[in-house]
Amino acid sequence: MRLNDDLSVRTLVHADRLDWAPSPAPGVDRRMLFRIGEEKARATSIVRYAPGSAFARHAHAGGEEFLVLAGTFQDETGDFPVGTYVRNPPGSAHAPASADGCVILVKLWQFAAHDDVQVVRRSVEGEVAPARPGVDEARILFNGAGERVMLEQWQAGATVEVANERGLELLVLGGGFDDGTDRLKPWSWLRMPAGTPLMAAVGPEGAQVWYKAAPLLHDDVVPFEQSPDAERDR
Numbered sequence: 253m254r255l256n257d258d259l260s261v262r263t264l265v266h267a268d269r270l271d272w273a274p275s276p277a278p279g280v281d282r283r284m285l286f287r288i289g290e291e292k293a294r295a296t297s298i299v300r301y302a303p304g305s306a307f308a309r310h311a312h313a314g315g316e317e318f319l320v321l322a323g324t325f326q327d328e329t330g331d332f333p334v335g336t337y338v339r340n341p342p343g344s345a346h347a348p349a350s351a352d353g354c355v356i357l358v359k360l361w362q363f364a365a366h367d368d369v370q371v372v373r374r375s376v377e378g379e380v381a382p383a384r385p386g387v388d389e390a391r392i393l394f395n396g397a398g399e400r401v402m403l404e405q406w407q408a409g410a411t412v413e414v415a416n417e418r419g420l421e422l423l424v425l426g427g428g429f430d431d432g433t434d435r436l437k438p439w440s441w442l443r444m445p446a447g448t449p450l451m452a453a454v455g456p457e458g459a460q461v462w463y464k465a466a467p468l469l470h471d472d473v474v475p476f477e478q479s480p481d482a483e484r485d486r
Contacts, residue, residue, distance in 0.1 A: 253287050253288075253289065253290060253293070254287070254288055255284055255285075255286060255287040255288075256285065256286045256287075256443075257286065257287070257288050259419075259443075259445060259468040259469055260445055261445065262433075262442075262443070262444050262445070263286075263442070263443045264433075264434055264436070264440065264441070264442050264443075265285050265440070265441045266437070266439070266440050266441075267283050267285060267298050267439040267440070267441055268437070268438065268439040268440075270283040270284075271283075272300060275299070276291060277305060277306065277307045277308075278305065279301065279302035279303075279304065279305030279306075280299060280300070280301050280302070280305050280307065281299070281300045281302075282297040282298065282299045282300070283297060283298040283299075283300075284296075284297050285297060285298065285441050286443070289361075289476075292361075292476065293360065293361065294314070294360065294361040294362055294469070294473075295358075295359070295360045295361065296357075296358070296359045296360075296362075296421075296441075297357075297358055298321070298355060298356070298357055298358075298439065299355070299356050299357075299358050300353075300354075300355045301323070301325070301348075301349070301350035301353055301354045301355070301356075302350075302353055303350065303351065303352050303353040304350075304351060305349065305350060305353075306347065306348065306349035306350075307347065307348045307349070308347065309328075309345060309346065309347035310345060310346075310347075311343070311344070311345040312340055312342065312343075312344050312345065312346075312360070313342055313343060313474065314342055314360060314361030314362070314363060314473075314474040314476070315339070315340065315341050315342040315344070315360070315361065315362065315363030315367065315474060316338075316339075316340040316344070316358065316359070316360055317338070317339050317340070317358070317359040317360075317362070317363075318337075318338050318356045318357060318358040318359070319335075319336070319337050319338075319356060319357045319423075319462055320332050320333065320334050320335060320336045320337075320354060320355075320356050321334065321354075321355045321356060321357055321425065321439075322334055322354060322355040323350060323352055323353045323354030323355060324350060324351070324352055324354055325348065325350055325354045325356055326348070326349050326350055326351060327346040327347055327348050327349065328346060328347055329346065332372070333374070333375065334354075334375065335374065335375025335376075336372065336373065336374050336375060337371070337372075337373040337378075337393045337394070337401070337403070337462075338371065338372050338373075339369065339370060339371040339394060340370060341363060341367055341368045341369060341370055342363050342365070342367070342368070342474050343368075344370065357423055357462070361473070361474065361476070362469065362470070362473060363397075363470075363473070363474055364397050364398060364470040364472050364473060364474075365470075365472045365473070365474050365475075366397065366472065367396075367397035369396060369397070371393070371394050373391075373393050373394075377391075378391035378392050378393045378403065379391065379392040379395075380392075381402065381404075385410070385411075385412070385413075386406055386407050386410030386411055386412040386454065387404055387405070387406055387407070387410075387412060388405045388406065388407050388458070389404065389405040390402060390403070390404045390405075391403045391404075393462075397470075398418070398466055398467060398470065399464060399465070399466035400464070400465045400466065401462075401463075401464045401465075401466075402461075402462070402463050402464075402465075403460075403461075403462050404460070404461050404463070405458065405459075405460050406427070406429065406452065406454045406458055406459040406460075406461065407454060407458060408427075408454060408455065408456050408457060408458040409454060409455075409456065410454045411451065411452065411453055411454070412429070412451075412452045412454060413449055413450065413451055413452075414449060414450040414452070414463065414465075415449050415465065416444055416446055416447065416448055416449045416450060416465070417446060417465070418446050418465055418466055418467050419443075419444065419445055419446045419465070419466055419467050419468040420442075420443070420444040420446075420450060420463060420464070420465055421441075421442070421443045421444075421463060421464045421466070421468065422441070422442045422443075422450070422461055422462070422463035422464075423439070423440070423441050423442075423461065423462045423463070424436050424437060424438050424439065424440045424441075424459060424460070424461055425438060425460040425461060425462060426438055426457075426458075426459065426460040427454070427455055427457040427458045427459035427460060428440070428454075428455045428457065428459055429452040429453055429454045429455055429459045430452070430453045430455070431450060431451065431452055431453075432451060432453075443468060445468065446467075446468075
């Protein structure tokens, strides 16, 4: 499968309009945003766990990055409530589940080969970033390996600029904004190649956004051939 795999063009997906597609695990469904591959794939998806659902323990040879959008995600290391941001580097393994159900944004097989840092940021954690026009609050979730990952709250009615020197990926978590081409609302996912900054005209409810300033695919991204073929991904 190849879905939204042209990284040279602006891509917008209103994920709330997509149908849920089943995964290999009963009770776990997904809305696919980007994918190159079948079950083992470079992929960005919104994944929904029904209450009591789980995946068998598996490795992430290509790394895994996720943000909990609703509910509580769990594995053998503990609970990850809404707002938690996690990076599990290449070679990590776990048995994901959710007793009460949850929804996550998850990125697979998109780590740089040299990125071996595990990160867990709860909803109120992360370094506070310097103030800039139109932004009420900004927290740095990760800054390394050629990536800067942010969680920001934008002021109602403001115009907010997000620089785009390396590439930009963004998910609206609440509220919304207009980027001059489209109106983005909760679960709108935007990906932009490097070069053009994002200019956001924020709506009357403000906007909460997660975004990543980074190459859309690292030059040294972990290659499939270094992974076991039996790995199963969400």
